[in-house]
Amino acid sequence: MSEESRRRAGEAWAFRTRVEREAARRFARLAVAIEEFDADSSVPALLRRAAEDERRHAALCADLSAVYGHPVAASAEDAAIAPGSLGPRAAVLYEVVASCCITETESVATLTTLLAEQVEPRVERVLREIAKDEVLHGRIGWAHLAREASISDVSFLSPWIPAMLAGTAGEGLFTAADADLESRELLRHGVLPHSLKRSIFVGTLEGVVFPGLEKFGISPRPARQWARGARPRSPDLARLTSEE
Amino acid sequence: MLFRKLFQVLVVGGAVLGATSGCSTPAGSRQTARAKGEGGGDGTASDAGLAWTGQDSDGGVAPDAGGGVLGW
Numbered sequence: 052m053s054e055e056s057r058r059r060a061g062e063a064w065a066f067r068t069r070v071e072r073e074a075a076r077r078f079a080r081l082a083v084a085i086e087e088f089d090a091d092s093s094v095p096a097l098l099r100r101a102a103e104d105e106r107r108h109a110a111l112c113a114d115l116s117a118v119y120g121h122p123v124a125a126s127a128e129d130a131a132i133a134p135g136s137l138g139p140r141a142a143v144l145y146e147v148v149a150s151c152c153i154t155e156t157e158s159v160a161t162l163t164t165l166l167a168e169q170v171e172p173r174v175e176r177v178l179r180e181i182a183k184d185e186v187l188h189g190r191i192g193w194a195h196l197a198r199e200a201s202i203s204d205v206s207f208l209s210p211w212i213p214a215m216l217a218g219t220a221g222e223g224l225f226t227a228a229d230a231d232l233e234s235r236e237l238l239r240h241g242v243l244p245h246s247l248k249r250s251i252f253v254g255t256l257e258g259v260v261f262p263g264l265e266k267f268g269i270s271p272r273p274a275r276q277w278a279r280g281a282r283p284r285s286p287d288l289a290r291l292t293s294e295e
Numbered sequence: 296m297l298f299r300k301l302f303q304v305l306v307v308g309g310a311v312l313g314a315t316s317g318c319s320t321p322a323g324s325r326q327t328a329r330a331k332g333e334g335g336g337d338g339t340a341s342d343a344g345l346a347w348t349g350q351d352s353d354g355g356v357a358p359d360a361g362g363g364v365l366g367w
Binding site: 067070073074077088089090091092093094097130132133134145149150153154155156157158159160161162163164186189190191192193194195196197198199201202203211214215216217218219220221254255257258259262263266 | 304318
């Protein structure tokens with residue numbers, strides 16, 4: 052393994068450690084919030100279980116991060132992400148859609164892709180353990196969205212989906228990456244090369260997230276417009292925006 | 296193929312999960328005032344957001360235009 056790949060793998064697992072820690076805190080907070088307005092829902096209990104899962108995942112990711120020479124500090128934020136103009140219940144729905152319907156769904160696609168590759172045994176064990184839980188975490192979001200859509204119009208979320216996607220994709224996903232980030236060697240260590248990561252992100256939007264949102268009455272049109280505005284254009288983006 | 300399977304497992308599976316624990320509790324009167332079929336925005340973010348705006352919103356939300364959640 053090259054020193055550069057080792058560094059990239061360490062950074063990726065350290066980043067995932069923070070992501071998992073933040074998810075644990077967010078899920079615990081959302082469980083309390085949902086209980087206040089939907090007492091019959093199974094979602095709060097599932098979110099509490101998911102929070103426990105994420106804490107365990109964070110420890111697994113931190114272990115791998117250390118193996119690759121990149122120990123991570125014990126910190127995590129829990130920043131609310133919903134627009135201030137939304138009421139409390141709508142803000143919870145916003146956050147559940149952003150964190151579960153989009154981010155956890157994307158995570159499942161990433162994990163599934165990685166597990167189809169030849170991966171180092173130690174990394175594969177971690178990926179498998181996390182993957183079995185992430186499926187439930189994604190389902191939790193779709194479950195909550197389905198419940199809210201059954202009693203009210205949730206189409207108000209449509210114009211907010213671009214903000215969610217921008218936050219999930221981060222700044223660099225649609226830009227060209229350094230050659231070392233495109234190395235296939237990274238796959239063995241549980242990291243997607245940059246262009247494959249972008250392709251999986253877009254494919255998951257097309258094949259899972261957008262149809263899922265439409266199923267519950269949320270138009271993906273603003274999200275496609277957002278994708279059209281992302282620069283520089285990539286073949287993946289052209290595929291996305293041609294769906295309209 | 297991967298994405299079709301994920302749609303079934305996550306979206307359809309999630310919808311079933313959501314339906315198996317009793318009916319969802321309707322929102323309070325302030326929120327249901329603009330519930331299904333009773334109004335809507337012009338598709339802009341600010342107006343659409345008002346559809347579920349509570350005047351007594353007491354925080355727990357970001358003051359900006361909204362964000363997303365970083366993942367793997």
